Amino acid sequence: EVQLQESGPGLVKPSQSLSLTCSVTGYSITSNYWGWIRKFPGNKMEWMGYISYSGSTSYNPSLKSRISITRDTSKNQFFLQLNSVTTEDTATYYCARRVHPDYWGQGVMVTVSS
Amino acid sequence: DIQMTQSPSFLSATVGDRVTINCKASQNINKYLNWYQQKLGEAPKRLIYNTNSLQTGIPSRFSGSGSGTDYTLTISSLQPEDVATYFCLQHNSGPYTFGAGTKLELK
Numbered sequence: 001e002v003q004l005q006e007s008g009p010g011l012v013k014p015s016q017s018l019s020l021t022c023s024v025t026g027y028s029i030t031s032n033y034w035g036w037i038r039k040f041p042g043n044k045m046e047w048m049g050y051i052s053y054s055g056s057t058s059y060n061p062s063l064k065s066r067i068s069i070t071r072d073t074s075k076n077q078f079f080l081q082l083n084s085v086t087t088e089d090t091a092t093y094y095c096a097r098r099v100h101p102d103y104w105g106q107g108v109m110v111t112v113s114s
Numbered sequence: 115d116i117q118m119t120q121s122p123s124f125l126s127a128t129v130g131d132r133v134t135i136n137c138k139a140s141q142n143i144n145k146y147l148n149w150y151q152q153k154l155g156e157a158p159k160r161l162i163y164n165t166n167s168l169q170t171g172i173p174s175r176f177s178g179s180g181s182g183t184d185y186t187l188t189i190s191s192l193q194p195e196d197v198a199t200y201f202c203l204q205h206n207s208g209p210y211t212f213g214a215g216t217k218l219e220l221k
Contacts, residue, residue: 004157045201045212060209094158100148100205102169104157
């Protein structure tokens with residue numbers, strides 16, 4: 001069974017970078033598409049972007065200048081980096097398989113605060 | 115971006131009730147609409163994809179319908195384990211966008 005697990009710091013200071021890891025088991029990330037989604041306080045959800053089986057990426061234009069999604073195929077992990085964060089980036093971050101996800105991780109809450 | 119308007123935001127129903135949740139898109143999304151269920155503290159679970167295809171392992175009391183801009187998730191006979199938040203996702207055109215969610219509780 002496909003399983004995804006997010007990890008990373010739960011607290012980030014404003015203006016710094018947010019970095020998260022998604023560890024995948026039960027399926028190779030060299031197949032399919034792998035994405036990041038976030039859920040803000042108040043429950044609005046935002047599709048952030050994805051990395052494909054070949055390593056190509058696509059990002060939400062609202063984030064395009066700040067976001068990077070990369071991967072390490074040897075570890076079957078992919079990563080999210082979001083630069084220059086503000087308090088508005090406080091959210092629960094989910095990783096998922098497919099651009100319209102079928103499998104999701106449980107999510108990791110990230111607070112941006114000084 | 116395509117806007118997804120989901121209704122109702124909150125729903126209280128009795129075991130055995132037929133429950134419907136709606137999502138309206140700001141433009142035609144060609145049936146590229148998924149429904150998800152999220153229970154407290156758990157990962158979201160895909161129930162329905164492409165409007166009306168039932169995800170493997172999901173009970174048949176869940177069904178989806180719709181076309182164009184209007185889509186519906188139906189639970190034919192509400193069970194206690196269906197208490198959760200439900201949300202829709204359009205994947206017709208990027209950036210893919212979500213409905214605001216419906217919190218379903220037992221009356």
